[in-house]
Amino acid sequence: MNKVFVPPIKIQGIKTKLVPLIKENIKLDKNTVWVEPFMGSGVVGFNVCAEQAVFADINPHIIQFYQQIKNKQIDGYIVRQFLEENGQLLSQKGQDFYYEIRNRFNENHSSLDFLFLNRSCFNGMIRFNKDYKFNVPYGHKDQRFAKAYITKIVNQVKYVEECLHNFDWHFYCQSFEKTIQQINENSFIYCDPPYIGRHIDYYDSWNEDLEIKLKEILLKSKVKFMLSTWDKNIYRTNDCVQKIWGFCNKITQQHFYHIGAKEKNRNSIIEALMTNYEKIPLFNHSPIYQQHVLFS
Ligand SMILES: C[S@@+](CC[C@H](N)C(=O)[O-])C[C@H]1O[C@@H](n2cnc3c(N)ncnc32)[C@H](O)[C@@H]1O
Known part of the structure; x- marks a missing residue:
């Protein structure tokens, strides 16, 4: 309870x-x-x-992430696929891949990239510099997105989906x-x-x-x-x-x-x-x- x-x-x-x-x-x-x-x-x-x-x-990236769950652009299934695919690339390429995603995020502001960075960066931090660029360094765990860890994140996303289905919740930047x-x-x-x-x-x-x-x-x-x-x-x-x-x-x-x-x-x-x-x-x-x- x-x-x-x-x-x-x-x-x-x-x-x-x-x-x-x-x-x-x-x-x-x-x-x-x-x-x-x-x-x-x-x-x-x-x-x-x-x-x-x-x-x-x-912070627009936090709000966009939840807004996209609310709009059903992101769900547990999409998150699993994304993290499995990109987690495997991280395990092969290590930090070069992390910084590749970080550069990509700073160009495109994808919520899935934001989640990936947030869960593989140093200490799960959110930090943007004065040019609004995400600048947290790599957490140095190449095997970060193991099956159990992905399932944990997917369940966290599903919990929010469930809340948004049951309750009248709004997100504003x-x-x-x-x-x-x-x-x-x-x-x-x-x-x-x-x-x-x-x-x-x-x-x-x-x-x-x-x-x-x-x-x-x-x-x-x-x-x-x-x-x-x-x-x-x-x-x-x-x-x-x-x-x-x-x-x-x-x-x-x-x-x-x-x-x-x-x-x-x-x-x-x-x-x-x-x-x-x-x-x-x-x-x-x-x-x-x-x-x-x-x-x-
Ligand atoms: C200490 S954190 C909140 C932590 C949150 N209670 C939790 O448990 O995760 C403060 C938050 O305030 C946001 N923030 C900072 N200045 C703000 C402002 N002027 N208006 C709205 N939000 C702001 C930051 O982006 C950050 O997400």
Whole structure:
């Protein structure tokens, strides 16, 4: 029941580990429209499974990928064929083939090439330079697209297909301002903007002015919202939590990550969920997401 679905496109800052905490602390009913202006991988909304949802992001390649699944230009069968064919070429030619696909993607912007790159690049990252060229290096796994790995990705695509068949979901390539301005009063907004000062992607630049603008637009919308941010790590505290989001309720969770392979290089960060509503008592958690279990 509580298994977290991992989507086909990965991104740095993916909130897979926070999904259970987020689901426990959101307030939705059957008529709520889930609005996610910073979609990224979409892992949060894809697990909440609201009947109506708006997913938006400023990165056109993420949106095009899901739009093409929605339009049935891409499905599990097409993905399997593509990855089998191109995965075999990768296993024969190695990194030369990866860079061939990267050049091809930067010319043609094919969603299938985007998926291929995202799943074979270094650390499953998305990074574009100032000329809008995808520039993540090769992950150096020539045998990356083994049969089981392809099946895993195909099942991830099929899960999204199933959601799009059952639910009324929309994808837009646009800035957060436009997405939030378009909402209606039945919306719940989940925001996961890039962390200030940590961006590495051209589509991911973020600063304090933008965070203040986000706060103002959210307040103007007058609907319930939740924002993901970081609270502190062993070196620093995120001043914006108090300065910008001090009026919110704060829910925190410690998250451990590794720098390199050694166990002793384990670091922790406190992740924060800021909400403009009271913490939900444990006995009253919103069950909407438990109505729709697509794959167990
Ligand atoms: C931290 S990621 C979101 C991660 C996502 N919650 C997940 O779990 O995968 C931030 C996303 O915001 C998008 N973004 C950055 N600036 C934006 C803006 N001004 N408007 C809309 N989206 C933006 C980036 O392209 C990126 O996909």
